[in-house]
Amino acid sequence: MTEIAPQPPTEHHGSALERLTGSRGLRLALLLGGLAYLASTRIWLFVLIIAIVLSVFLHEMGHFLMAKRNGMRVTEFFLGFGPRIWSFRRGETEYGLKLIPAGAYVRIIGMHGLEEVRPEHEERTYRAQPFSRRMPVVLAGPLVNIALGFLLLVVVFAGFGHPSDSKWQVRSVVDGSAAALAGIEPGDRIVEFNGVPAGSFDEVSSLIRAHAGTSVDLTIERDGQTLTLPVRIGWTLDAAGAKRLPPLEQGDAVIIVDGQPITFYSDLVGALQHHIGPVEISFVRGGNVFTTSVTGPIAMPIDGFKGFLGVGPQSVLEHSGILAATGLAATAFGDTIVGSVQGMGRIFSPSGLGNLASQVANGGSSGTASDQSGSGGGSSLPGAGSASANSSAQDRPMSLLGIVNVGTQLGEQEGWAGVLALLATVNIFLGLINLVPLLPFDGGHIAVACYEEIRSRIAKKPYRVDMSKLMPVTYVVVFLMIGLFMSTLYLDAVDPVKLTP
Numbered sequence: 001m002t003e004i005a006p007q008p009p010t011e012h013h014g015s016a017l018e019r020l021t022g023s024r025g026l027r028l029a030l031l032l033g034g035l036a037y038l039a040s041t042r043i044w045l046f047v048l049i050i051a052i053v054l055s056v057f058l059h060e061m062g063h064f065l066m067a068k069r070n071g072m073r074v075t076e077f078f079l080g081f082g083p084r085i086w087s088f089r090r091g092e093t094e095y096g097l098k099l100i101p102a103g104a105y106v107r108i109i110g111m112h113g114l115e116e117v118r119p120e121h122e123e124r125t126y127r128a129q130p131f132s133r134r135m136p137v138v139l140a141g142p143l144v145n146i147a148l149g150f151l152l153l154v155v156v157f158a159g160f161g162h163p164s165d166s167k168w169q170v171r172s173v174v175d176g177s178a179a180a181l182a183g184i185e186p187g188d189r190i191v192e193f194n195g196v197p198a199g200s201f202d203e204v205s206s207l208i209r210a211h212a213g214t215s216v217d218l219t220i221e222r223d224g225q226t227l228t229l230p231v232r233i234g235w236t237l238d239a240a241g242a243k244r245l246p247p248l249e250q251g252d253a254v255i256i257v258d259g260q261p262i263t264f265y266s267d268l269v270g271a272l273q274h275h276i277g278p279v280e281i282s283f284v285r286g287g288n289v290f291t292t293s294v295t296g297p298i299a300m301p302i303d304g305f306k307g308f309l310g311v312g313p314q315s316v317l318e319h320s321g322i323l324a325a326t327g328l329a330a331t332a333f334g335d336t337i338v339g340s341v342q343g344m345g346r347i348f349s350p351s352g353l354g355n356l357a358s359q360v361a362n363g364g365s366s367g368t369a370s371d372q373s374g375s376g377g378g379s380s381l382p383g384a385g386s387a388s389a390n391s392s393a394q395d396r397p398m399s400l401l402g403i404v405n406v407g408t409q410l411g412e413q414e415g416w417a418g419v420l421a422l423l424a425t426v427n428i429f430l431g432l433i434n435l436v437p438l439l440p441f442d443g444g445h446i447a448v449a450c451y452e453e454i455r456s457r458i459a460k461k462p463y464r465v466d467m468s469k470l471m472p473v474t475y476v477v478v479f480l481m482i483g484l485f486m487s488t489l490y491l492d493a494v495d496p497v498k499l500t501p
Contacts, residue, residue, distance in 0.1 A: 027085045027099045035101075044411030044419065048404045049101060051423050053079070055430065056103035058148060062140035064106045070133040073124040076107040102400075108137070111445070113467035127464065131453040138445040145431035150333050152424035157332070158325035160417035163315030168201045170311045174284055176255060177310020178234040184220065184311060191226070192219035201313040208233055212307030213264065234308040235265045236284075241304025245294055248283055253308050255289070256282035265305040272298040284310075333428070340429045344436075347397050347484075359396055360487050363494055399485060402492035409499045439474040 038046040057079055067074050073092060078084075080098035087096025110117055110125025117125055126134060170188045173179045184190075190198045193207045194216045212235045219228050236253040237245070248254070254262050257271040258279045272279070275296035282291045320328065346352045398406065403426060410418030437447035448465050455463040 027083055028097075031085060031097075031099055031101065042408065044408045045404060047411065047419060048407040051419075052400070052403070052426065053101050053103060055145060055148065055423070055427050058144050059141040059430065059434075060104040060106045062144035063108065063137060066137045066140040067106070067108050067126070070129060070137060071124060072126055072129065072133075072137065073109040073121055074106060075109060076105070079104045081105070113464070114471075131449055131456075134449050135446065138442045138449065142431040142434040142442055145427040145434070149336070149424045149426075149428035149431065150329060152420050152427065153329035153332050153336075154322075154326050156417055156420050156424065157320065157328045158322050160420075161317030161319045162325070162328050164318045166200050167316040167318075168313045169316055171314030172312035174253075174310035174312075176261075177253075177284070178231055178308065179310040182218070182229045182231040184218070184229065184231075185222065187222065189221040189316075190218055191221055192217075194218075208307040208309045210307065212305060231309070234310060235305040236308040238304055238306045240301045241265075244298055244300055244304070245281075247292060249285070251285070253284040253310075254281055255284060256280075265300075269300045269302070272296050272300055336425055336428050337432065340425075340432050343397075343429075344433060356396060356484075356487055356491075359491055359495075396491060397484065397488050398497065399488035399492045401489055402497055405492060405496050406499065409497075413499065438477050439470055440478065444474075444477075 035046065035049075038049065060077070064074060064077050075092060076094050078087070078094075078096050078098050080101050081103065082098050082100040085097045085099055087094055089095075108126050109115070109121060110127040113127045122128055126137065168189070170179070170184060170186050170190070172186055173184055190204060192198055193204060194211075196207070198204050198207075198219075211233045213233060215230060215232045217228050218231050219226060221227075234253065236251050237248060239250045242248045242250045242252060245254075254268050256262060257268065258275060258281075260271065262268050262271065272294075273296075277296060278293050279296050280291060280293050282289055284290075347356075403422070407419055407422050410422055434441050435443040435446070437443040439445070439448070448467075448470070452463050452465055
């Protein structure tokens, strides 16, 4: 949300926080010392903080430059919040740095239509300008973030490559699976399946499903060498099998029943058919092992399974020229916009808010299966840079703390490619959410300006909205955003998102 609300004009007497932090020199030392410590101990955390602050700074810079260009009076432009560390005045604008590196703000006089302005400055207020000058000012911030997000996607695709549509390699191997028993290792490329050339991961998955419980030969490439490995394909539950074992789902693989290992589907059928009362079972889902309890006896369908090898895929990166990379970035940009809009719809829907409230009440626990981390595995989706989150955090919005946490993990797992892709998404989302047509978002000012322009054209005389009448709606939006902020911050603190490498 853009910070263009009026700010205190001076801090000559100092706040309680200023007195606590001492002189401006001490504040500068605290800020630089903290950043230096992060840079030396948690480099990706440092990178994320600087990058996010820079993103907000550029957003505010867009407002600032356009307001200056259109002759509006801008009195403050600060990086950070809290006690002032350093500032200087050039013309009518005070520029400076504050202690808490959590963004930036610009003060444009008359932005909200409620503040008192000296008569000699009224003609240069935001509210006194025509539609053609106000609209670029409020649009500039969101458009800077959206454009920055697109440029970051171009950098990712041009500089780091893009996942191949057909080539992939093994990223992870599930412990105890058919692949592990056969000696398949991360980094291997499956090139033939029983003498048939292996295509995409989906094509290989179809062959695996069709050969459940049979022995096949897999030809793999490892470190430039070609090896042929005999493999007995394992199995997972299909829809019919999973239906008998809630909360299990299609694709889960049961590996333990009442402490006894399960090798074949027939072992599962026999174990559940003869066990009376509660029984603990362990199963694999998405490369992770979970444990739950069911009540026997259970009659499983004879054919309630399909093939399972036990590898997590990772696409091989292919590099393209700048034009091709720009085209790929444009496609990803469109997908990100659609996903962001859909995500905002889910977040603010009654079911989305109810789900968030339920997670807060449960302390972030999803209330489903318990995660047995460290069992090996990874995302079941092909594509370089893919990673899965812990189940309780997959369907909830994240706070700034959560974004920094995920970005730090991406940096450690995937380096700059993962971090820049995340920052592209964050910038696109920041730009889009600021276009929501409600105050105090930029989109609210856009909606007000458009309404005023339409009314002015109809009445053939200037019309201005009474902003005091919109304040109740503004307060509702602010309280909703504060509630969302506090809820997501709490969840990200007590149940942080963990990415499976």
